Amino acid sequence: MAATPVPPPGPGMGNPNMDGGANPAMPPPPGTDMTGICFRDQLWLNTYPLDRNLVFDYFALSPFYDWTCNNEQLRSRAIHPLDLSQLSKMTGMEYMLSEVMEPHLFVIRKQKRDGPEKVTPVLTYYILDGSIYQSPQLGNVFAARIGRALYHISKAFTIASTKLEKVGNADADNESVSSESKPQKEAIDIKELKRVDHILGALGRKLPPAPPPPAFPEGYVPLTAASDADKAPEDQQPSDGQAPSIDPIIDQGPAKRLRIQ
Numbered sequence: 001m002a003a004t005p006v007p008p009p010g011p012g013m014g015n016p017n018m019d020g021g022a023n024p025a026m027p028p029p030p031g032t033d034m035t036g037i038c039f040r041d042q043l044w045l046n047t048y049p050l051d052r053n054l055v056f057d058y059f060a061l062s063p064f065y066d067w068t069c070n071n072e073q074l075r076s077r078a079i080h081p082l083d084l085s086q087l088s089k090m091t092g093m094e095y096m097l098s099e100v101m102e103p104h105l106f107v108i109r110k111q112k113r114d115g116p117e118k119v120t121p122v123l124t125y126y127i128l129d130g131s132i133y134q135s136p137q138l139g140n141v142f143a144a145r146i147g148r149a150l151y152h153i154s155k156a157f158t159i160a161s162t163k164l165e166k167v168g169n170a171d172a173d174n175e176s177v178s179s180e181s182k183p184q185k186e187a188i189d190i191k192e193l194k195r196v197d198h199i200l201g202a203l204g205r206k207l208p209p210a211p212p213p214p215a216f217p218e219g220y221v222p223l224t225a226a227s228d229a230d231k232a233p234e235d236q237q238p239s240d241g242q243a244p245s246i247d248p249i250i251d252q253g254p255a256k257r258l259r260i261q
């Protein structure tokens with residue numbers, strides 16, 4: 001079932017679901033890192049069923065859709081945009097429906113086709129209960145997890161070193177007073193404490209920094225580079241009141257963990 005193709009939004013058009021309809025800003029071009037945004041058209045979801053036949057028409061409404069893809073050419077010819085028999089005869093960028101769990105989850109993969117059997121994956125998108133997201137790069141996920149782990153390990157070594165120094169100083173100060181008024185207790189070797197403190201400090205300094213993320217695939221532009229190039233003077237605001245740019249999808253896990261005192 002092929003739907004009538006909808007023309008791409010012009011410079012004066014906006015999506016009320018994303019920008020509220022007031023002074024809309026154009027979304028980043030397809031291929032840009034847009035892992036921090038979400039698209040949802042509740043009016044469309046209330047009108048049409050979300051299944052494998054219509055899910056691509058719904059995805060084409062989002063800013064993640066590339067209007068120069070091969071699927072759009074099939075839509076203009078009244079052919080279903082996910083017809084593999086037609087897509088395999090073309091070359092260039094295309095979208096494929098890789099995983100389906102109707103009506104809750106749909107996984108769409110963007111790939112570059114160089115032949116009938118030769119494709120190169122570029123990006124992955126998923127539609128979860130009607131909301132469309134861009135999946136983060138696997139290398140970015142690993143880099144974020146490793147960097148976070150190294151940070152907490154380094155912090156643990158620093159705290160452990162501080163605690164050992166406090167214990168050593170307190171025992172040295174109270175050694176003369178407690179020896180006369182209280183029974184002799186097991187002595188703490190100050191030299192051993194300092195040696196352990198030195199070992200912990202050395203291990204903390206030897207921890208390598210977080211590895212850099214791998215190279216982005218062809219046609220993929222990080223969001224920071226795209227925003228810096230298109231940043232208008234009126235959008236500049238003091239950096240003190242802005243929150244750091246953090247990927248909410250990557251950063252959800254550790255925030256829910258219990259902190260052990």
